[in-house]
Amino acid sequence: SKRAFMLRVMHSSSQVFLGIFDHDTGYDDHDSIGRVAIDLSTFHPYTEYNLVYDIYNTEKMSKRKARGTITVRLMLEYKNERGLILSALTFPPPSFHVNLPLKKDFHVVRYTATGQMGAKKYGLGQINEYIEELLQYQRVLFYIEDGLKNVILWRGHHPVTLCVPRLCPFKDIEELGGKKCTRTVTVKLPIRSLLLFVGAVVLVEHPKFLLSFILASIGVVMTASLDFRRNSPSKWIRCRTYHYYVRTLILGRGVSPPQTIEAYQNAEEFEEFEKTMKAKIETFEKEAEEARLENLRKQEEYQKELAAIGDANIDISTQSSGGVMGTGVSIDPFQALWVQIQTILEQVITILRFTRNVIIWEESYLAFWLTTACYLLAFVCLFIPWGWLILWTTRILVWVCLGPWMKLVDVFWHSHVKQMLQDMKEQGEKAQQEQLDELRMQARTAREDAKKLKVLKKAMFGEYISNVPVFKCGRYKNVPLLASEAHPVPASKLKKEKATWNVTRVYGQHLEGVMIPTIEDTIHLEEEDDDDDEEDDTEDSETKPLVNGKKKPFYSLA
Numbered sequence: 001s002k003r004a005f006m007l008r009v010m011h012s013s014s015q016v017f018l019g020i021f022d023h024d025t026g027y028d029d030h031d032s033i034g035r036v037a038i039d040l041s042t043f044h045p046y047t048e049y050n051l052v053y054d055i056y057n058t059e060k061m062s063k064r065k066a067r068g069t070i071t072v073r074l075m076l077e078y079k080n081e082r083g084l085i086l087s088a089l090t091f092p093p094p095s096f097h098v099n100l101p102l103k104k105d106f107h108v109v110r111y112t113a114t115g116q117m118g119a120k121k122y123g124l125g126q127i128n129e130y131i132e133e134l135l136q137y138q139r140v141l142f143y144i145e146d147g148l149k150n151v152i153l154w155r156g157h158h159p160v161t162l163c164v165p166r167l168c169p170f171k172d173i174e175e176l177g178g179k180k181c182t183r184t185v186t187v188k189l190p191i192r193s194l195l196l197f198v199g200a201v202v203l204v205e206h207p208k209f210l211l212s213f214i215l216a217s218i219g220v221v222m223t224a225s226l227d228f229r230r231n232s233p234s235k236w237i238r239c240r241t242y243h244y245y246v247r248t249l250i251l252g253r254g255v256s257p258p259q260t261i262e263a264y265q266n267a268e269e270f271e272e273f274e275k276t277m278k279a280k281i282e283t284f285e286k287e288a289e290e291a292r293l294e295n296l297r298k299q300e301e302y303q304k305e306l307a308a309i310g311d312a313n314i315d316i317s318t319q320s321s322g323g324v325m326g327t328g329v330s331i332d333p334f335q336a337l338w339v340q341i342q343t344i345l346e347q348v349i350t351i352l353r354f355t356r357n358v359i360i361w362e363e364s365y366l367a368f369w370l371t372t373a374c375y376l377l378a379f380v381c382l383f384i385p386w387g388w389l390i391l392w393t394t395r396i397l398v399w400v401c402l403g404p405w406m407k408l409v410d411v412f413w414h415s416h417v418k419q420m421l422q423d424m425k426e427q428g429e430k431a432q433q434e435q436l437d438e439l440r441m442q443a444r445t446a447r448e449d450a451k452k453l454k455v456l457k458k459a460m461f462g463e464y465i466s467n468v469p470v471f472k473c474g475r476y477k478n479v480p481l482l483a484s485e486a487h488p489v490p491a492s493k494l495k496k497e498k499a500t501w502n503v504t505r506v507y508g509q510h511l512e513g514v515m516i517p518t519i520e521d522t523i524h525l526e527e528e529d530d531d532d533d534e535e536d537d538t539e540d541s542e543t544k545p546l547v548n549g550k551k552k553p554f555y556s557l558a
Contacts, residue, residue: 027104042240044259084365113466123338145284150193165183259486350473
């Protein structure tokens with residue numbers, strides 16, 4: 001049996017999706033047990049990971065329960081880490097679809113990749129789930145309040161180790177023997193508070209640095225979010241350092257060593273940390289809920305008092321019990337809008353999830369580029385004379401548009417200016433129409449290419465198509481349990497193991513080309529090395545068109 005699989009990375013945000021099903025024969029669908037989405041961005045190369053994940057059957061329920069665990073052995077190998085970082089700037093991001101010949105297999109792949117079970121449902125139940133998730137984003141207020149307190153009150157966060165002399169009489173120094181007369185002390189410095197103070201002082205004296213201050217503040221917030229994750233006792237939550245991305249971008253390769261993580265390492269510290277954070281969040285939410293209820297109670301009392309004062313019309317007629325003609329039947333006029341409302345909520349939730357993942361460095365490569373762009377733009381804006389530009393721009397506008405010579409514009413308006421503006425308007429409309437025609441032609445060509453590619457992939461691989469997401473937009477993230485472990489793999493040992501591998505190349509379904517699409521490797525983040533010659537490649541190259549001779553489909557989800 002196949003003991004391992006080699007999956008090529010398509011994008012810096014690519015994940016490995018695993019689905020667990022029972023096996024049903026006949027026409028019945030395979031019943032889903034659970035799924036796992038493995039985030040590769042936090043793992044180090046040349047490290048063997050034995051990962052243990054909880055298995056969940058759904059991502060939509062807020063109170064879900066684990067249905068077991070799964071153990072996965074994983075190792076990464078990068079040939080061009082700089083290309084991996086640069087791939088995050090690919091726009092538009094790559095799209096990948098998997099074609100299946102059987103509907104039964106299509107349901108399996110769609111659930112594994114997206115978590116969707118069966119047909120998409122619309123209704124109040126799904127809308128309530130989205131609203132509940134939206135309400136959970138109120139927790140960000142806790143982190144904002146906690147961060148502001150730490151910065152404004154000058155609470156330390158950056159640990160620094162200092163050597164200080166021992167506080168002992170001079171005569172007792174000889175009694176210490178070989179012991180040093182100094183001791184090490186770790187103190188936490190409030191670096192962010194100092195930066196905020198200095199930046200605010202400079203901004204007050206020089207308002208022209210406002211844009212630089214805003215951009216630098218965004219970069220500092222992103223860096224603080226990174227430090228918060230880095231300070232977690234669990235190494236499975238920590239992500240790469242900011243310096244790693246900078247060094248890799250400059251040197252072209254990573255310099256961080258392989259990871260070594262023992263099973264249940266820092267388990268007690270992590271449990272205590274999680275317990276403390278959970279208690280703080282619950283206290284914050286409880287106080288916010290109590291304040292909301294108190295405010296609501298006061299408003300109700302105030303409305304009752306207003307109603308008691310101003311209600312002078314007394315109706316003595318018989319009142320119906322509700323519904324239509326007192327029958328208790330209620331007609332919901334918004335039922336037809338559920339689909340539209342749920343669609344809008346899905347879009348809002350997707351944007352919020354993506355934004356959350358960037359801010360908390362789940363999408364670490366995108367977060368790195370956002371932070372770097374903010375710092376670079378803040379530095380560049382320091383040298384732009386905003387005051388001079390604003391001054392002379394307003395001067396030019398005033399002297400050109402508000403002077404007495406505007407009377408000449410009024411005099412020559414009908415004879416020259418009006419006709420000139422009319423000609424300019426016609427030229428602008430003509431250029432706009434040409435641009436629209438060009439965009440219309442491009443859109444038509446794109447639709448034709450997409451339709452041709454869809455038909456060709458159906459003929460080659462199967463009629464059922466499932467989308468494989470690239471970015472992380474799930475409600476929950478699968479984090480390895482503390483029972484997971486990681487150990488470095490020496491390059492010499494890995495080279496010897498590769499010599500014993502019996503590799504069978506199974507090609508994917510990613511097609512490239514316009515006139516004659518051909519099967520190509522997924523987007524290369526590295527140039528092919530001589531090591532690839534050791535794989536079982538034959539003259540039947542993957543770059544040949546496969547319309548008449550079909551290869552066996554490969555259901556790759558990476």
